[in-house]
Amino acid sequence: MRGILMKQxxxxxxxxxxxxxxxxxxLPGFTAGQIAGWLYNKQVGTFDEMTNLSKKARFLLNEQFSMGVSQPVKxxxxxxxxxxxxxxxESGKFxxxxxxxxxxxxTVCVSSQVGCKMGCLFCMTGKQGFQGQLSAGEIVNQIRSIEEAGQISNVVYMGMGEPFDNLPEVLKSLEILTASWGYAMSPRRITVSTIGIIPGMITFLEQxxxxLAVSLHTPFDEERKMxxxxxxAYPIGEVVREIRKWDFSxxxxxxxxxxxxxxxxxSERHIRELARLLNGLSCRINLIRFHPIPGTPLQAASDESLYRFKERLNEKGILTTIRASRGQDIYAACGLLSTRELLKKEQQ
Amino acid sequence: MQTGFRQQSLWPVKISSVEEISPGAFLLSFPRNFSFSAGQVLKIALGEKEVPRMYSICSGENDPEITILFNVKPEGSLTPQLSHCKPGDTLFISLPLGSFTGDDQPAWLIATGTGLAPFYSMLRSGLVNGKQLIHGVRYLNQFYFEYELTRMLGQRYIKCCSAEHHDKVFAGRVTDYLRQLVELPSGIKYYLCGNGLMVVEVRDLLIERGVPFNNIISEIYF
Structure with a gap:
């Protein structure tokens, strides 16, 4: 049987x-810069469109490489x-x-992994388990291949997966998005969200x-464990202690x-403990409404409770905002749509 | 200069043994010169400057040696090398960390594969009273420490095997075992250890069967 050699x-x-x-x-060294320009600036779809490359260069690229871009299926x-x-x-997942x-x-919210290993109780993506890592190309493709490509002002790594569990590819994708030879976005328009994997977070902060956004959800150790x-492995107290070493002012x-x-x-107890945990740190808390997922034992707080919580935290001196819920009619909370598609495919 | 988490020191220890206890599963040991709580993990690397990985301590709190149970993942960055270590080789380890620790209260301990390690540590440390262990594996030869666990727990040691049959072993996954039980005890803690999907599936099932989510404590391998 002949093996199929996948083009890189x-x-x-x-x-x-x-x-x-x-x-x-x-090929001459300057060709690399030309290719980067075509890939990330002019965003062509084929090597033949890279018209300032020699015919030989285009032939060799066609022969040995694929473009590596893909369009959304839905x-x-x-x-x-x-x-x-x-x-x-590639593996038939979503x-x-x-x-x-x-x-x-x-704002575009990108995924960094297929599925997730972390198993947070409130998250739908975790119910798929972990299916694999995304490459830097697959991460950046989510910005390149949507209809709004070219108009995107902000990128948040808050989709499927834990970015710091795929750190090398996430860092590469950040380089492509921010480098002058890439998308030349300001890093101040990009936010990477973590559940608090400390070694990955330190490398990210260095490089x-x-x-940075950190999923906190409760300041109490025992409650956060549930x-x-x-x-x-990485208690929130240690995460915050590490963050205090960096300048966010x-x-x-x-x-x-x-x-x-x-x-x-x-509760008021949570407000007091949050104020103690984040005391003196230049930061913001984003409150998020919970949109229940199937089978969850958790329930959403009332609007009244949400606004009271926000006011009380602001009174304690912690800048607190409520994130607007968007796209509720299309399962915009990450993991819901892909899990449905996965189940549909398995049933077929 | 940052003096952060990553800079917390790893220090060298000399490996005393590396034993393949089942195809692809190894038990690595080195002398214990610190105390720990059963269920905690260690960061381990083969070089001082290498990015360490975390492994549950498998030995008991009073054992003279620390042991680590691991499966060789061919694509992994550490386990293939660990499996080739010899007595006298140097390993770099951190202080024990983590709070997936047990107590002397009744609890069900549910693990798959090498997720058994923290529970074996708890049981070897004497946290046996009221404990029931449910261990799920693919093949019969993956019931690590089977003899000792049977001796410690008797009927409270439930073995589940998904790919092979044996008359003293439940045929199926741990979720299949839990699903066929008429009733699950309430008011006790359930400790889960394994990969993310196993933990999520078992946790969902327990919640569906009426176990309060705040009685479920999980450790996930990542």
Missing amino acids: PLFGKTLEELKVVVSHLG VQVSSDGTKKYLFGT IETAMIPEEERI SEAH LMPVQV HQRRVSFEYIVFGDLND
Whole structure:
């Protein structure tokens, strides 16, 4: 039986990696910069469109590489303008990308893994288990291949997966998004969200200037253990202790995500402990409404409780905002749509 | 200069033994010169500057040696090398950390594969009273420490095997075993250890069967 040799994708390679590629192909070194320009600036779909490359270069690229870009297999549009894009993966699974339009900006929420290992109690993605890592190309493709490509102002790594469990590819994708030879986005328009994997978080803080968001959800160790198994290895107190070593008082921001569950983490006791935990740290808390997932024992807090919680935290001196819920009619919360598609496919 | 988590020191220890206890599963040992709580993990690396990985301590709190149970993952960055270590080789370890620790209260301990390690540590440390262990594996030869666990727990040691049959072993996965039980005890803790999907499936099933989610404590391998 003859094996099928897969061509390596070019999209998702950094300039340094492209230099290695052109060197192996025996092409002039400057070709790497030209290819990067076509891939990330002009966003062409084929090597033949790279018209300032020699015929030999285009022939060699066609022969040995694939472009590595793919279009979404499904798009759902919410009544509020939010879109959920579904991309297929090589392994037949699905990843989700959300596009959230606001008055003056367009935010894209990208996935960093197929499924997730972390098993948070409130998360739908975890119910798929972990299916694999996304390459830097597959991460950046979520920005390149949606209808709004070219108009995107902000990127958040808050889709499927834990970014710091796929750190090398996430860092590469950040380089492509922010480098002058790439998408040249300001790192201040990018936020990477973690559940608090400390070693990965430190490397990210050292190597990227993008904003950091941490899923907090409760300041109490025992309660957080029930919600987020990662707490047994990386307690939130240690996460915050590490964050305190970094300067977030200027342009770089750290925020804490806090899903407010009814009768669980919305008490005065939680407010006091949050104030103690984050005392003196230049940060923001984003309160998030919980949209129940199938079979969850958790419930959403009432609007009244949510607003009271916000006011009380603000009174304690912690800048607190409530994140607007978007795209509820299209399952914009990550994991819902791809899990449905996965189940549908399995039933077929 | 940052003096953060990653800079917390790893220190060298000399490996005393590496034993393949089942195809692809190894038990690595080195002398214990610190105390720990059963259920805690260690960060382990083969070089001082290498990014360490976390492993549950498998030995008991009073054992003279620390043992680590691991499966060789061919694509892994550490386990293939660990499996080739010899007595006298150097390993770099952290202080014990983590709070997936047990107590002397009744509890069900549910693991798959090498997720058994923290529970074996708890049981070897004397936390046997009122404990029921449910261990799920694919093949019969993956019931590590079977003899000792049977001796410690008797009927409270439930073995589930999904790919092979044996008359003293439940045929199926741990979720199949739990699903066929008429009733699950309430008011006790359930400790789960394994990969993310196993933990999520078992946790969902327990919640569906009436176990309060705050009685479920999980450790996930990642």
